[in-house]
Amino acid sequence: xxxGRIIGKMWATAKVESLKGIRFHVMQPLDHHSKPEGKxxxxxxxxxxxxxxxxxxxxxxxxxxxxxxxxxxxDASIIGIVDQLNTAESNL
Amino acid sequence: xxxGRIIGKMWATAKVESLKGIRFHVMQPLDHHSKPEGKxxxxxxxxxxxxxxxxxxxxxxxxxxxxxxxxxxxDASIIGIVDQLNTAESNL
Amino acid sequence: xxxGRIIGKMWATAKVESLKGIRFHVMQPLDHHSKPEGKxxxxxxxxxxxxxxxxxxxxxxxxxxxxxxxxxxxDASIIGIVDQLNTAESNL
Amino acid sequence: xxxGRIIGKMWATAKVESLKGIRFHVMQPLDHHSKPEGKxxxxxxxxxxxxxxxxxxxxxxxxxxxxxxxxxxxDASIIGIVDQLNTAESNL
Amino acid sequence: xxxGRIIGKMWATAKVESLKGIRFHVMQPLDHHSKPEGKxxxxxxxxxxxxxxxxxxxxxxxxxxxxxxxxxxxDASIIGIVDQLNTAESNL
Numbered sequence: 001x002x003x004g005r006i007i008g009k010m011w012a013t014a015k016v017e018s019l020k021g022i023r024f025h026v027m028q029p030l031d032h033h034s035k036p037e038g039k040x041x042x043x044x045x046x047x048x049x050x051x052x053x054x055x056x057x058x059x060x061x062x063x064x065x066x067x068x069x070x071x072x073x074x075d076a077s078i079i080g081i082v083d084q085l086n087t088a089e090s091n092l
Numbered sequence: 093x094x095x096g097r098i099i100g101k102m103w104a105t106a107k108v109e110s111l112k113g114i115r116f117h118v119m120q121p122l123d124h125h126s127k128p129e130g131k132x133x134x135x136x137x138x139x140x141x142x143x144x145x146x147x148x149x150x151x152x153x154x155x156x157x158x159x160x161x162x163x164x165x166x167d168a169s170i171i172g173i174v175d176q177l178n179t180a181e182s183n184l
Numbered sequence: 185x186x187x188g189r190i191i192g193k194m195w196a197t198a199k200v201e202s203l204k205g206i207r208f209h210v211m212q213p214l215d216h217h218s219k220p221e222g223k224x225x226x227x228x229x230x231x232x233x234x235x236x237x238x239x240x241x242x243x244x245x246x247x248x249x250x251x252x253x254x255x256x257x258x259d260a261s262i263i264g265i266v267d268q269l270n271t272a273e274s275n276l
Numbered sequence: 277x278x279x280g281r282i283i284g285k286m287w288a289t290a291k292v293e294s295l296k297g298i299r300f301h302v303m304q305p306l307d308h309h310s311k312p313e314g315k316x317x318x319x320x321x322x323x324x325x326x327x328x329x330x331x332x333x334x335x336x337x338x339x340x341x342x343x344x345x346x347x348x349x350x351d352a353s354i355i356g357i358v359d360q361l362n363t364a365e366s367n368l
Numbered sequence: 369x370x371x372g373r374i375i376g377k378m379w380a381t382a383k384v385e386s387l388k389g390i391r392f393h394v395m396q397p398l399d400h401h402s403k404p405e406g407k408x409x410x411x412x413x414x415x416x417x418x419x420x421x422x423x424x425x426x427x428x429x430x431x432x433x434x435x436x437x438x439x440x441x442x443d444a445s446i447i448g449i450v451d452q453l454n455t456a457e458s459n460l
Contacts, residue, residue, distance in 0.1 A: 001208070001226040001260060008124070008179035012148065015172030016138050024093070024148075026124055026179045032192070032210055032224040040124040040179065042093040042148055046200050046257075051180070056196065056208075056226055058259045060152050060244050073138075073171050075150045076093060079257050080199030087192035087210045087224065088235070100308070100363035104332065107356030108322050116277070116332075118308050118363045132308040132363065134277040134332055143364070152336050165322075165355050167334045168277060185392070185410040185444060216376070216394055216408040230384050230441075240380065240392075240410055242443045244428050263441050264383030271376035271394045271408065272419070284400070284455035288424065291448030292414050300369070300424075302400055302455050316400040316455065318369040318424055327456070336428050349414075349447050351426045352369060 001056045003030040003082060006049055010042050018072055025049070025078065027057065032087055043076040054082045093148045095122040095174060098141055102134050110164055117141070117170065119149065124179055135168040146174045185240045187214040187266060190233055194226050202256050209233070209262065211241065216271055227260040238266045277332045279306040279358060282325055286318050294348050301325070301354065303333065308363050319352040330358045369424045371398040371450060374417055378410050386440050393417070393446065395425065400455055411444040422450045 008026030012019075023045040031037040034054065049055050057078045100118030104111075115137040123129040126146065141147050149170045192210030196203075207229040215221040218238065233239050241262045284302030288295075299321040307313040310330065325331050333354045376394030380387075391413040399405040402422065417423050425446045 001228070001258065003226065008177065010148070010177050011175040012172040013175050014139055014141075015148075019172060026177065032226075037223065039129065042095065042124075044093070047198055049198075056194070056199075058257045060259050073150045073169065074093065075152050077257065080196040080203060083195040083197050085192065085194050085210065100361065102332070102361050103359040104356040105359050106323055106325075107332075111356060118361065131313065134279065134308075136277070165334045165353065166277065167336050185412070185442065187410065216410075221407065231382055240378070240383075242441045244443050261441065264380040264387060267379040267381050269376065269378050269394065284453070286424070286453050287451040288448040289451050290415055291424075295448060302453065315405070318371065318400075320369070349426045349445065350369065351428050 001058055001079070003032065003034065003054065003056055003085075004028060004043070004078070005030055005054050006051050006078075007040060008051070016073060022072070027055070027076070027078065030054070032085065034085070041076055043078050044072065044074040045078050047078060047080060049078050049081055056080050056082055093150055093171070095124065095126070095146065095148055095177075096120060096135070096170070097122055097146050098143050098170075099132060100143070108165060114164070119147070119168070119170065122146070124177065126177070133168055135170050136164065136166040137170050139170060139172060141170050141173055148172050148174055185242055185263070187216065187218070187238065187240055187269075188212060188227070188262070189214055189238050190235050190262075191224060192235070200257060206256070211239070211260070211262065214238070216269065218269070225260055227262050228256065228258040229262050231262060231264060233262050233265055240264050240266055277334055277355070279308065279310070279330065279332055279361075280304060280319070280354070281306055281330050282327050282354075283316060284327070292349060298348070301327075303331070303352070303354065306330070308361065310361070317352055319354050320348065320350040321354050323354060323356060325354050325357055332356050332358055369426055369447070371400065371402065371422065371424055371453075372396060372411070372446070373398055373422050374419050374446075375408060376419070384441060390440070393419075395423070395444070395446065398422070400453065402453070409444055411446050412440065412442045413446050415446060415448060417446050417449055424448050424450055
């Protein structure tokens, strides 16, 4: 799972049937210090996150499993909102 | 999902059976500011997009889910046309 | 499979149903000399590893197979604890 | 889908059962201008392509779908021969 | 498929049930000239390869298909031993 912050929205009227009613967020991937990492992408929202929130998401073939209807064509799905993140890099 | 713009076509007569009748577009991947990002690739069209249109697409193992016939061997499928894209990078 | 060391935790209350009860670790990927490689990511724990331990994990679509309940949306799952690692690079 | 040109062969006697009778090509990936892009890889042939031909192929988890027997362990499968490729980069 | 050479072993007692009895090799990925490419990774052995041998392997979601028991969580599986490799780069 990776971290991200919701920074925008995408609207699309013409799309494959299975994506009707699905919300698309523009999301900035973040590293484990909550700093931007890489470029923003478009992600499907599986939990009802709002703009500005810090979330975690899955990429690749797993993404579709985040929503019960498994025929969703998605390669980036937001599956949770981050409450807290503790990292002790001194362990390395 | 990632963004892209259709910039060309590919024709192929000899191909695996399941790809008969499928249209192939040459597509330039775009970033969230609609700027080219990376090199063009060949994508399957699941919605009937036209040359010059801005689309969104899925890569990887999910791509085949974009079209009801799931036995299509595709790793890049166009699944929608972008109407509008709003990004507030000041949220970071 | 890749190597990693557990260096922290992530808490998330709002998340998709299937992730209820699952533990999330912040994990630093390691190379075959146990040196950090790339940035830390969030991984699901399938074996009960503790902070500071050296583990091995799977990425991509396979990750969900590491835990019997296959509907887990995960793209990084810890599946074992490393006892020992021997490498003879002189073989190259 | 990506483009490639067949530049060699690989022979392997000892291999998993499901790969018996399958041909392996060494293939140079190409960009949309038919120029080499990245390093050659080994690909399975699902259509009977010959050395020197320009082909298109799928990577990742989809590759096995290119051949009816779905239990083939392949992450690069040649699925068609390219007839023609037209690109209008002035569309960007 | 990619090429590699076995250069070591990994031992792990605590691991998910489905990996009991599976051998783990440390493997150096090779390019089509048999030269090291990238860093060594840990791979599952599906054919009984020995240290020092040149092998080919699959990555990603396909890897688990290399062994009949499909619930193996693996993202790198050795599926054959290379006898010979011929490349005519003059074809480009």
